[in-house]
Amino acid sequence: MKRTAIYPGSFDPLTNGHLDVIQRAAKLFDRVVVAVAVNESKHPLFTLAERVALVNKAVAHLPNVETDSFNGLLVEYAEARKAGTIVRGLRAVSDFEFEFQLALMNRKLDENIETIFMMPKDTYTFLSSRIVKEIARLGGNVSSFVPPNVQVALKKKLKV
Numbered sequence: 001m002k003r004t005a006i007y008p009g010s011f012d013p014l015t016n017g018h019l020d021v022i023q024r025a026a027k028l029f030d031r032v033v034v035a036v037a038v039n040e041s042k043h044p045l046f047t048l049a050e051r052v053a054l055v056n057k058a059v060a061h062l063p064n065v066e067t068d069s070f071n072g073l074l075v076e077y078a079e080a081r082k083a084g085t086i087v088r089g090l091r092a093v094s095d096f097e098f099e100f101q102l103a104l105m106n107r108k109l110d111e112n113i114e115t116i117f118m119m120p121k122d123t124y125t126f127l128s129s130r131i132v133k134e135i136a137r138l139g140g141n142v143s144s145f146v147p148p149n150v151q152v153a154l155k156k157k158l159k160v
């Protein structure tokens with residue numbers, strides 16, 4: 001049986017921290033599906049199609065990683081994709097409380113799906129999509145924080 005993991009998130013946009021988690025998960029599972037959440041309520045900078053395309057290009061070198069999008073309940077999406085595991089990233093203690101709540105809620109909704117947490121390389125623990133967007137907006141260099149295609153897309157989107 002093939003083991004599939006879902007790595008869900010807004011990915012607005014994908015950062016090197018996300019990519020680090022994806023690469024680690026790809027070593028543990030037969031298939032990793034990076035699932036971009038619609039999340040309209042978060043007013044994303046990039047459209048869903050743009051976020052999916054950015055992830056897709058950045059993971060092209062990883063043969064067992066694919067990109068998809070989803071709307072609605074994550075556990076239902078995971079069931080539909082026949083994935084038994086949800087992967088989430090933990091950067092610092094500050095992530096823990098929310099992630100803990102989310103994982104236990106997902107377990108309440110579906111006992112069969114486990115959540116696992118992965119820690120990124122230490123140099124990525126301070127990275128978030130929000131901070132990357134802020135730096136890019138102010139004209140800062142984000143080349144060490146995001147993959148090259150995301151850097152280009154940020155420049156274009158923010159006209160900096």
Ligand code: ADP
Binds near residue numbers: 021088091095119126
């Ligand atoms: P969400 O809106 O669901 O939090 P994000 O795209 O911000 O979506 O993050 C998706 C997942 O990746 C979350 O589990 C988040 O904690 C994790 N993550 C975000 N940035 C990093 C990073 N720099 N290193 C490791 N994990 C990260």
